[in-house]
Structures are given as C-alpha cells and as structure tokens.
Amino acid sequence: MRSVSVIGIGETKMGSFPEKSIRSMIREAGSKAIEDAGIDKSQIGAVYMGNFNSSYWCGQSHIGALAAEELELTGKPHQRAEAACASAGLAFRQGMLAVACGLYDVVIVGGVEKMTHVSTEAVTYGLAGAADYEYEAGIGATFPSIFAMIANRYMYEYGTTRDQIAAVPVQSHENALLNPDAQMHKSITIEKVKAGFPVAYPLTVYDCSLISDGSAFAVLAATETLKDAGKNKKVIEIIGSGHGGDSLGIAKRENITSFAATKLAANEAYKMAGLTASDVDIAEVHDCFSITQIINTEDLGFFKKGKGSQAVIEGQTAIAGKIPVNTSGGLKAKGHPVGATGISQIFEIVMQLREEAGERQVKNAEIGLAHNLGGTAATCLIHILKRRQ
Amino acid sequence: MRSVSVIGIGETKMGSFPEKSIRSMIREAGSKAIEDAGIDKSQIGAVYMGNFNSSYWCGQSHIGALAAEELELTGKPHQRAEAACASAGLAFRQGMLAVACGLYDVVIVGGVEKMTHVSTEAVTYGLAGAADYEYEAGIGATFPSIFAMIANRYMYEYGTTRDQIAAVPVQSHENALLNPDAQMHKSITIEKVKAGFPVAYPLTVYDCSLISDGSAFAVLAATETLKDAGKNKKVIEIIGSGHGGDSLGIAKRENITSFAATKLAANEAYKMAGLTASDVDIAEVHDCFSITQIINTEDLGFFKKGKGSQAVIEGQTAIAGKIPVNTSGGLKAKGHPVGATGISQIFEIVMQLREEAGERQVKNAEIGLAHNLGGTAATCLIHILKRRQ
Numbered sequence: 001m002r003s004v005s006v007i008g009i010g011e012t013k014m015g016s017f018p019e020k021s022i023r024s025m026i027r028e029a030g031s032k033a034i035e036d037a038g039i040d041k042s043q044i045g046a047v048y049m050g051n052f053n054s055s056y057w058c059g060q061s062h063i064g065a066l067a068a069e070e071l072e073l074t075g076k077p078h079q080r081a082e083a084a085c086a087s088a089g090l091a092f093r094q095g096m097l098a099v100a101c102g103l104y105d106v107v108i109v110g111g112v113e114k115m116t117h118v119s120t121e122a123v124t125y126g127l128a129g130a131a132d133y134e135y136e137a138g139i140g141a142t143f144p145s146i147f148a149m150i151a152n153r154y155m156y157e158y159g160t161t162r163d164q165i166a167a168v169p170v171q172s173h174e175n176a177l178l179n180p181d182a183q184m185h186k187s188i189t190i191e192k193v194k195a196g197f198p199v200a201y202p203l204t205v206y207d208c209s210l211i212s213d214g215s216a217f218a219v220l221a222a223t224e225t226l227k228d229a230g231k232n233k234k235v236i237e238i239i240g241s242g243h244g245g246d247s248l249g250i251a252k253r254e255n256i257t258s259f260a261a262t263k264l265a266a267n268e269a270y271k272m273a274g275l276t277a278s279d280v281d282i283a284e285v286h287d288c289f290s291i292t293q294i295i296n297t298e299d300l301g302f303f304k305k306g307k308g309s310q311a312v313i314e315g316q317t318a319i320a321g322k323i324p325v326n327t328s329g330g331l332k333a334k335g336h337p338v339g340a341t342g343i344s345q346i347f348e349i350v351m352q353l354r355e356e357a358g359e360r361q362v363k364n365a366e367i368g369l370a371h372n373l374g375g376t377a378a379t380c381l382i383h384i385l386k387r388r389q
Numbered sequence: 390m391r392s393v394s395v396i397g398i399g400e401t402k403m404g405s406f407p408e409k410s411i412r413s414m415i416r417e418a419g420s421k422a423i424e425d426a427g428i429d430k431s432q433i434g435a436v437y438m439g440n441f442n443s444s445y446w447c448g449q450s451h452i453g454a455l456a457a458e459e460l461e462l463t464g465k466p467h468q469r470a471e472a473a474c475a476s477a478g479l480a481f482r483q484g485m486l487a488v489a490c491g492l493y494d495v496v497i498v499g500g501v502e503k504m505t506h507v508s509t510e511a512v513t514y515g516l517a518g519a520a521d522y523e524y525e526a527g528i529g530a531t532f533p534s535i536f537a538m539i540a541n542r543y544m545y546e547y548g549t550t551r552d553q554i555a556a557v558p559v560q561s562h563e564n565a566l567l568n569p570d571a572q573m574h575k576s577i578t579i580e581k582v583k584a585g586f587p588v589a590y591p592l593t594v595y596d597c598s599l600i601s602d603g604s605a606f607a608v609l610a611a612t613e614t615l616k617d618a619g620k621n622k623k624v625i626e627i628i629g630s631g632h633g634g635d636s637l638g639i640a641k642r643e644n645i646t647s648f649a650a651t652k653l654a655a656n657e658a659y660k661m662a663g664l665t666a667s668d669v670d671i672a673e674v675h676d677c678f679s680i681t682q683i684i685n686t687e688d689l690g691f692f693k694k695g696k697g698s699q700a701v702i703e704g705q706t707a708i709a710g711k712i713p714v715n716t717s718g719g720l721k722a723k724g725h726p727v728g729a730t731g732i733s734q735i736f737e738i739v740m741q742l743r744e745e746a747g748e749r750q751v752k753n754a755e756i757g758l759a760h761n762l763g764g765t766a767a768t769c770l771i772h773i774l775k776r777r778q
Contacts, residue, residue, distance in 0.1 A: 001490060023523060046632075054518075055444045055471075059526065061518035062473045065637040065767035074641070075653060077632035078768065080471045080477055082444075084451045090468055094483065101390060101490030129443075129450035134412060137448065243466035245436075248454040252463070264464060378454035379467065 001100035005226065007237045008037025008219035009347045012333030014183040016116040017213045022054055022063070023070050025215035026112050030071045033108065033217035036234075044219070045104025047071070047078035048095035050088030051339035052112035053126045057118050058182035063339075067110060084130030085288060086374030087111060088216065089342030089381030092370075093222050093241050096383075105225050110217035111340035123211055130375040133261070143288070144208060144248060146376050148200035151291040154257045155202070158306030160294075162202050166193035167312045168290040169206050169332050175319065176329025178360035183210050183335035187389075190353055193290075199252060207290040212335035216344040235240070236350050239367075240384030242269030249376045259377035262299040269369075269382040270301075276374065277301030280323060280384070282352050282364040284345035287330040287371035296371055324362045327352060342372035342381060353387040392490035394615065395625045395774065397426025397608035398736045403572040405505040405723030406602045411443055411452070414604035415501050416724050418729075419460045422497065422606035425623075434493025435469035436460070437484035439477030439500035440728035442515045446507050448719045452728075454497060471728075473519030474677060475763030476500060477605065478731030482630050484609050485772075496613050499606035500729035512600055516727070519764040521638035532677070533597060535639060535765050537589035541678040543646045544591070547695030549683075551591050555582035557679040558595050558721050564708065565718025567749035572599050572724035582679075596679040598688040598719075603726035604682030617776055625739050628756075629662030629773030630690070631655060634765040637767045650769035651688040651760065658758075659690075666690030669712060669773070670754040671741050673734035675762035677721040685760055686714060689771075713751045716741060731761035731770060742776040 010032025012025050020028075034041060051063040060066065064078035069126060081090040088111030095109035115123055128137035131146060154160060170190055176182035189205060196204030220238070229235045244264030251255050270276055277300055285300065287293035295306035302323050303311045311317055317325035328334040328348035349368035351357045365387070372381045399421025401414050409417075440452040449455065453467035470479040477500030504512055517526035520535060543549060559579055565571035577595060583739060585593030609627070618624045633653030639645050647713035659665055666689055675690065676682035681695035691712050692700045700706055706714035717723040717737035720730060738757035740746045754776070761770045 021523060047634075053444050055442050055449055055515070058522065059518050060522040061442055061471060061515075062520075062637060062764050062767060064472055065634065065764060066521070068634050069636045069638075069641065069767075074634065074636045076634050078634045079483075079632075082450060082469045082471055083453055083467075094468075097490065097492065098486065101486065102452075103486065113745065125448065126444070126450075129448050131451075132455070133449040134410060161708075187550060242467075245454065245457050245463065246466045247463045247464050248451060249458075252458065260464060319706065375451050375454060376519045378451060378458075 002102060004096045004099045004220050004238050005223045006218050006238065006350050007221045008033045009350045010036055011181060011216035011344055011347045012214050014179045014212045014214040014337060018117050020213060022058055022060060022112050022114050023066060024072045025065050026293050029215035030108065030110055030217045033219050037104065037219035041063050043106045044073055044076060046076055046107045047073055048079045048091040048107060048109040048343060050085050051080050052084060052087050052113055054081060054114065054125045055241040060080035070217055083379040084374035085338050086342055086372045086379040086381050087339040090371030091381060092343055092346060093243055093381055096238055096241060099220050099222050106221045108217060108219050109343060110215065111343045112215040113337035113339040114213045115211050115337065116213050122264060123323060135249050135251060144200045144203055147162060147291055150256050151202055154242055154291060157257055160306065160309055162194060164309035164313060165202065165290050166190040167309055168293050169193055171312055171318060172287065172326050172330045172332040175327050175360060176333030179329050179334055182293050182329040182333055183212055184333040203289060209331035209336040210290045212336055212337040214337035214340050216340045216347050218343055218346055223256035233354055233389055236353050237386045237388060238383055239271035239386045240273030242266060242382040244380040246378050248375065257295060258296055259299050261380035262296050265380040265382040266300050269384050273384045279367055280369045281367045282324045282327060282362050283369040283371060284348050285325050285371045287326060287332050300371060319360055327360050327362060345370040345372060346383065349385050353385060358373050391491060392612035393485045393488045393609050394612045395627065395739050396610045397422045398739045399425055400570060400605035400733055400736045401425055401603050402570045403601045403603040403726060407506050409602060411447055411449060411501050411503050412455060415456050415459045419497065419499055419606045422608050426608035428495065430461060432495045433462055433464055433465060433497050435487060435496045436462055437480040437496060437498040437623040438469045439480035439731060440469050441471060441476050442472060442518065443503065445515045447503055449487055461773050463479035464518050472768040473763035474727050475731055475761045475768040476728040477772050478761030481735060481772060482730055484741050485627055485630060488609050488611050495608065495610045496635050497606060497608050499604065500728035500732045501604040503602045504600050504627050504726065505602050505709055507587060507588045521562055524640060533589045534590055534679055536678040536688055537592050540591055541647050543680060549695065549698055551583060552579055553698035553702060554591065554679050554683065555579040556698060557682050558582055560701055560707060561676065561715050561719045561721040564716050564749060566724030568718050568723055569723055571718040572601055574720040592678060598677045598721050598725040601724035601726040603724055603729050605729045607732055607735055611617040622743055624740050624777055626775045626777060628775045629658035631658030631771040633769040637764065639765050646684060648684055648688050648766035649764050651685050654771040655689050658773050662773045668756055669758045671713045671716060671751050672758040672760060673717060673737050674714050674760045676715060689760060708749055708751055709752050716749045716751060734759040734761060735772065738774050742774060
C-alpha cells in the first residue's frame with residue numbers, strides 16, 4: 001500500500017456555539033483544510049466524515065452527503081463513519097486506506113458534532129448510546145458512572161490517590177490556556193478538581209471532558225503524488241495506523257483497568273510504523289475522563305501500569321516533559337465535540353510537527369501519536385504521524 | 390487490488406418483530422452467514438456494519454462494537470457505516486475494499502435495523518434525517534412528499550400515467566409471494582394500489598416501501614485465498630463496485646427525474662466489471678417508492694428514459710423477463726429494514742446466482758447487480774456479482 005500524508009488541516013474553535021449549524025461548522029473547518037492544502041477542490045476524490053449522534057441531537061443523519069454538498073464537492077462519493085467518540089479517528093483511517101490502496105489520490109476527512117443546544121438529559125441519553133443500551137445505559141449506567149467504577153477499581157488495584165488522578169485535568173487546563181481553539185481558558189488546581197460538583201465518585205465535573213460544538217478536517221494525499229514532498233514541512237506523513245476493538249459493555253471483560261482496544265490498536269500502529277512507544281515525541285491521548293487518560297498512557301506503553309498519574313505529577317507529560325500529552329488541552333479543556341474529536345487530535349499533532357503550535361510548541365518533535373477511543377474503550381483508533389526531514 | 394468474493398450469506402426474515410432486539414437479529418443473521426461460509430470465526434479479520442438510525446429509534450449507537458461482541462468476534466476491528474438507506478451497501482463496499490487492498494483476507498459485513506417498535510411519527514422523523522433537515526425535513530418535507538414531487542414531475546415530463554407507476558408494486562408483491570423471508574405475502578392489483586390510503590399524490594401506501602425489522606450479513610474473502618474457488622458454486626465474485634453522490638437536498642439539482650448518484654455509481658461499477666447494462670442478468674433495484682424503481686432502472690441503463698414503467702407492464706422485469714428486477718419482492722414487499730437493505734439485496738443476488746432461490750429462481754443468471762440508494766438519491770452504492778463458471 002502507498003504512503004499517505006496529511007497535506008492540509010482546519011478546525012473551528014471548540015465551544016458552545018448555539019448560532020452555528022452543523023453545516024456552517026463543516027464549511028468553516030473543511031474550507032480551512034482545503035485552503036491549507038493549497039489544492040484545487042477538483043482533485044478531491046471522496047469525502048469521509050465522522051459524526052456520532054447528529055441523528056438524535058439535530059435530526060440530521062446522512063452527514064457525508066451534507067458535507068459533500070456544503071464543501072461544494074457534490075457528486076463525490078461520501079460516507080459517514082460512527083464508532084462513538086472514535087468516529088473521526090475511524091473516518092481518518094478509512095480515508096487513509098482508500099488513498100493507500102490507490103482508490104483515490106486525494107481525499108478529505110472530517111468530523112463534526114453539535115451538542116450544546118440540547119438539554120443535559122438529551123446529551124447524556126445520546127452519549128449513553130455509545131455504551132450497551134440493553135445491559136448498561138438502559139438501566140441507568142451512563143458514562144460517568146461507568147468510568148467512575150473503573151477509577152475506583154484502578155485506585156484499589158494500584159493504590160493511586162484521588163489527588164494523583166486530579167493532576168490530569170489540572171495539566172490539561174494549563175495547556176489549553178495556550179490554545180486559541182480551546183473551549184476552556186481557566187487555570188484549576190487539584191483542590192478545585194476535588195471540590196468540584198460531584199458527578200460519580202471519585203469523579204467531579206473537573207474530571208469529565210466538555211460538552212462541545214466543533215468540527216475538524218484534514219486533507220490526505222498519496223505521498224508519491226506530491227511535488228517536493230520531502231522538502232515540504234507542511235507534508236506530514238502517516239506512518240502508522242491501528243484499529244482495535246473490545247466488548248461493547250464492560251461486564252464481559254476480565255480487567256477494567258487496562259483497555260484491550262488501545263493495546264491492539266497500538267500494536268498494529270507501532271508495527272506498521274516500525275516503532276515502539278519510546279520513539280513517540282508527543283501524543284494526544286483520549287481523555288474523556290481523567291482516569292481514561294491515565295489508563296491509556298499506560299496501555300500505549302508510555303508508562304508502567306499504575307504509574308500514569310505519577311508521570312503527570314512529575315511533569316513527564318507537560319509541554320517541556322519527556323512525552324508531552326494533550327498539549328492541545330485534550331478533550332477536557334480543548335473540548336470534545338464527539339464526532340470531530342479524532343481529527344481535532346490529528347490537527348494538534350500536525351500543528352506540533354509543523355512547528356506551528358505557537359506558545360504551546362514542543363521542541364524537536366518528529367513523531368506524534370493520536371489516540372482516539374470510542375465508548376468504554378470498545379473501539380480504539382491510533383495514528384502515528386511523522387515530520388519529513 | 391485483489392478479487393473479492395462473497396462466500397457466505399445469512400439474513401433474518403423481514404417483518405415486524407417486537408420481541409427481537411438488534412442484538413438478537415445480528416446474532417441470527419450473522420451466525421447464518423458464518424455457518425454458510427463454512428469458516429472458523431478466527432479467520433474473520435474485521436466487522437463492517439451498516440445501520441441507519443438505531444441511535445434515535447433504539448438509543449443504541451456504536452453498532453459495530455455490538456455486532457463484534459454478539460458474533461463472538463470481540464477484539465476484532467469493527468465499524469459502522471451510515472449513508473441513510475444505503476448504509477449496508479456502504480458497509481459492503483468498505484469491507485470489500487479492505488480485503489481487496491490486502492488489509493484482511495476475510496471480513497464479515499452486515500446491516501441491521503429495528504423500526505417497528507416506535508410510533509409512525511418517530512419512524513417518519515428518524516427517516517427524515519436522511520434528507521436535508523435544515524431545508525427539507527425541518528420544514529415538513531418528509532420522504533413521501535419529496536418522492537411524490539419527483540413522481541409528479543416525472544409524469545409531467547414523460548407522460549407516464551398513474552396506472553403505469555402502479556404496476557411496479559404489483560409485480561413486487563407477486564415476487565414476494567415466492568420469498569419466505571419477505572414481510573408481505575399478499576397479491577395486489579393496479580386498482581388496489583390506486584385506491585390505497587393516500588400518502589402524497591400520486592403515491593398511496595402501496596407505492597411506499599415497508600417499515601421493517603431485520604438484518605442481513607455476508608462473509609467476504611480474497612478470491613485468491615479460496616481453495617477450489619473456480620469450481621465452488623457458492624463462491625460468488627464481486628466484479629464491480631460503484632459509489633456515487635449527489636446533493637443532500639433536491640433543491641440544488643438541475644433535474645429531479647434522473648438520479649446523478651445512480652449514474653455515477655453505475656459508471657464506476659460497469660467500468661470496473663468491464664460490462665454494460667445489457668450484460669446484467671438480474672438486478673435488485675432500490676424501490677423505496679414505486680417511482681424510485683422506475684427512475685433507477687432507467688439510470689442504470691436497463692431502459693430508455695421514460696420507459697421504466699412500461700417495461701414492467703410488458704413483463705421485462707418479471708422473473709421470466711429479459712432483466713428480472715427485485716425478484717426478492719424489493720423494499721416494497723420483501724421489506725426495508727433501512728440499515729440492512731443493501732446487504733439484503735446482495736443476499737438475493739447471491740441466492741439467485743447460486744441457483745438456490747427456489748420458486749423465484751431466474752434461469753441461467755450469471756451476472757447480478759445490487760443497487761442501493763440513500764436519502765433522496767444523495768448516495769448510491771452499486772455492486773455487480775458474478776457466478777463462477
């Protein structure tokens with residue numbers, strides 16, 4: 001299969017935008033990505049969209065068709081991928097594979113979600129559909145409660161304290177202060193996290209990712225078709241892709257403090273890239289809850305089991321640390337427009353590898369990893385990107 | 390890219406099954422397909438699901454994860470494709486491409502929908518999300534009204550009569566009498582169609598496809614990996630695949646009596662297969678409404694523009710005709726579980742090409758075409774299958 005590169009990126013600011021429609025967010029982010037790629041639209045072969053639940057929240061399904069029309073790509077094949085919070089990561093992989101196997105030379109991949117205009121109850125019900133409706137959501141186990149169970153078990157198994165877990169969102173909020181696209185621009189402390197509105201013990205509102213509107217896009221092209229690709233700092237090569245699965249509900253798992261889907265996807269992506277965890281310079285890691293980031297950074301191989309939160313406290317995941325994690329602010333503070341998140345993560349990695357990340361720029365980052373999780377880690381998509389020398 | 394074949398199929402009966410869950414329908418149809426393929430589950434590399442709107446109708450998104458778990462394929466990469474009524478056709482193409490490009494040797498593709506347990510209002514609202522919510526559905530233009538506008542314009546342009554259009558569902562109902570999986574087993578007449586409950590002139594309830602629960606699956610494999618593939622009558626090769634798009638809403642189209650998405654997908658599929666319309670022996674053609682089948686059979690190149698209904702009246706599309714269409718009974722009488730329909734069509738084509746279609750068997754069919762439309766023809770997926778000699 002052919003090498004594929006990201007040649008353009010675009011996103012909206014993340015936040016609460018009652019005045020913006022799905023359509024307008026697609027136009028804004030998609031047009032930016034096409035302009036950034038510097039290509040003529042006619043070169044685009046197909047449209048790949050991630051969207052989680054506009055069917056329920058907006059009455060609008062068939063988002064692929066909407067995106068193709070709105071980006072003036074009518075007539076191009078279009079599709080929508082859905083894998084809960086990993087919908088955009090999945091769309092990214094599908095678009096990449098289509099280029100890799102020669103079906104198209106250039107594709108546009110994107111994600112969008114509009115969530116803030118409905119009630120908290122409707123957001124909660126819609127999100128719960130990413131878990132097992134029959135055995136979890138339908139009997140009251142919404143996501144905060146499921147991840148709270150995971151957090152409690154994790155604290156029991158590894159002796160991790162509430163304070164240690166609380167260090168994760170504190171860092172995300174610090175990073176988001178440096179990201180103009182982030183929804184949340186507010187410093188917090190461990191004390192503030194612990195004293196936050198209780199959601200499901202030990203998680204408070206500060207351990208939970210945001211409810212957001214937003215959209216993110218990327219333009220992908222076969223590297224061999226790009227002129228001067230090797231010299232072009234804007235061309236970021238996708239050197240690894242992994243896709244892992246696990247049971248929909250957590251009742252069928254032997255272990256809930258490690259995510260098999262993350263491990264499977266990481267194995268596939270590292271193998272394709274010919275790398276190990278220690279080669280990764282920066283990562284965006286799915287942090288729907290504070291505990292999720294901790295477990296994922298361990299399953300990705302960045303830290304030993306039980307040491308994920310300690311690594312945050314020691315500054316290893318900070319912008320100037322050994323392996324900066326969620327320099328964007330993550331789902332916690334940049335925002336989590338569910339069906340756009342996977343490509344919003346790619347956006348950050350590309351910005352960093354291009355050295356266009358402004359105040360939050362990591363020095364000398366060459367290899368970046370984007371990790372996108374769906375549901376209670378029932379789906380995982382991982383992509384590894386590399387700056388061309 | 391490698392040749393890909395269908396090596397197993399399975400489906401539920403289509404109908405109104407309030408006692409069946411999405412989960413149980415997936416298990417029933419998926420298990421049948423795996424058994425039919427005669428493979429060990431461990432050979433399956435990934436799961437591709439089509440589903441339109443269980444998010445809204447059942448509170449269950451993340452159908453890929455549900456299917457992988459229910460088919461005891463936990464850990465395998467899984468995904469859900471959504472392109473309105475073409476969701477399963479899209480999942481089929483994605484699975485086929487993954488095998489064609491060497492990512493996996495064997496995949497399972499399926500579709501599921503559960504619709505009959507909710508109110509007619511909820512079905513209508515959910516379906517309307519496949520059109521343009523902002524400019525069509527949200528202001529009252531549900532699907533019957535949109536296709537009624539198309540029917541009226543078609544009658545005006547081509548002089549086609551109400552009686553001619555009514556001949557389409559009459560034939561579908563006749564065919565469904567011979568299909569044990571069909572939802573509707575009832576003969577109707579042109580008079581009965583015309584006198585049916587009015588939905589949107591000229592369409593009555595008999596011009597509209599059914600509201601159905603159901604699931605259909607297929608197992609796909611790289612042809613080169615199959616032993617004795619050339620001699621195995623159960624191995625049906627996929628020789629063409631096409632994917633076309635059009636604007637989401639009809640307001641932006643120059644012409645509403647021809648579907649650009651069908652033409653684009655047909656061009657791609659015919660080109661890949663090295664065939665023309667006249668080489669096709671049988672076809673399942675998307676008939677969400679009577680008028681839709683007429684227009685599509687013309688856009689597929691089976692008949693001249695304006696002659697699609699006359700061809701039905703002349704018996705050209707009958708089981709013993711020149712180009713049998715919807716031998717299964719079609720969406721009109723076999724049923725239309727939206728997210729399963731595209732693979733339910735493939736099921737029929739495979740049954741026919743294997744000569745296992747019982748009383749509705751077409752003689753000497755070697756080339757079959759499945760045509761799956763999404764929304765108001767904003768998406769089209771076409772697959773051409775061939776019996777091995």
